[in-house]
Amino acid sequence: MRRALDRTSRGDWWNDTRLHLCRNEADSIDSAVSTLIRRGTPTPTSDQVVAATSFGLWTGLTGAGIARDPLLGYETTLWQPRLQHAFPYRGDRRRKYIHARLYEVRVLRNRIAHHEPIYRSPLQQLHDDILEIAGMIHPDAHAYIQEHSRAQELIDQMQTALTTGEIRF
Template sequence: MVEISVRNALHDRLADRTGRGDWWNDPHVRLCRNEDAAIATARTTLVNRGTAQPTSDQIVAATSFGLWVGLTSEGIPRDRVYSYETTLWQPRLQHAFPHRGDRRRRYIHAKLDDIRVLRNRIAHHEPIYRSPLPALFEDLLEIAGMVHPDAREYIETYSRAAEVIGQQRDALTTGAIRF
């Protein structure tokens, strides 16, 4: 839910800025190598799967969470063209997090990157039991709430993460395992 919310919010702000769904093709949007490669990989994947002319919506859906987290990074600091702080964040991307209060790009990026690492570990079936799961779940809720309070409420209402984290804590402290 957080991945989709963040992706769509960032995409919408960039599409608003350029007036086009394929904002990455706008000559005024300059992406660093990793983000440019992520879009190219999404396009190539779609073409290889039989979509001859992928739409911008298809490309956005095929991108990795890493692309969107990368867009909240600093890019190349103090570079007139590739500083994401000045070329992407300040004019547009900060508006993807309208409920962020006084939180800055660097804070949001750090939280998103931690969430990305956890998400990838889970997706690749790697162990997460040593990860600070309660703190990461709070970070996830905080980021969701920055995008929209309803996103946070939805996750809090329908996610079993808090329950599972509690079960992990019980298993580690008492040895009790519940299925």
């Protein structure tokens, strides 16, 4: 997504005067910059700023922004000219579809990060969503995750435990 946003800027796409962000996304970037400065990086590079941002920022950038607003409507200001290029293998999937999948994955990620229970979450669907999103970026990303992740094995073990009572370690 960063490369797609950088297509018409110098690497710090958030400073592009032609690009307007809604308050949540602008605050997220400002917070990342402030954190870096507070931690001793007086002039953070664009790489450092991107690394310091949250998954929520990137999910938000695929959202609607303020729909039909000529400056803050993300469909026409971010998605069409830039962000759609971050998902070259998306087929006919639209921004709304990708945003919905990213949003649900973000919710799962936050639950895990905050040590909240996830056993009632639709783990199979979320796993499939992660693979689908990766595949929209590049088929090799999908294949890599599928080959190296144990998530499907663990989801299958959980299903077995729930249906038969058999627990395998």
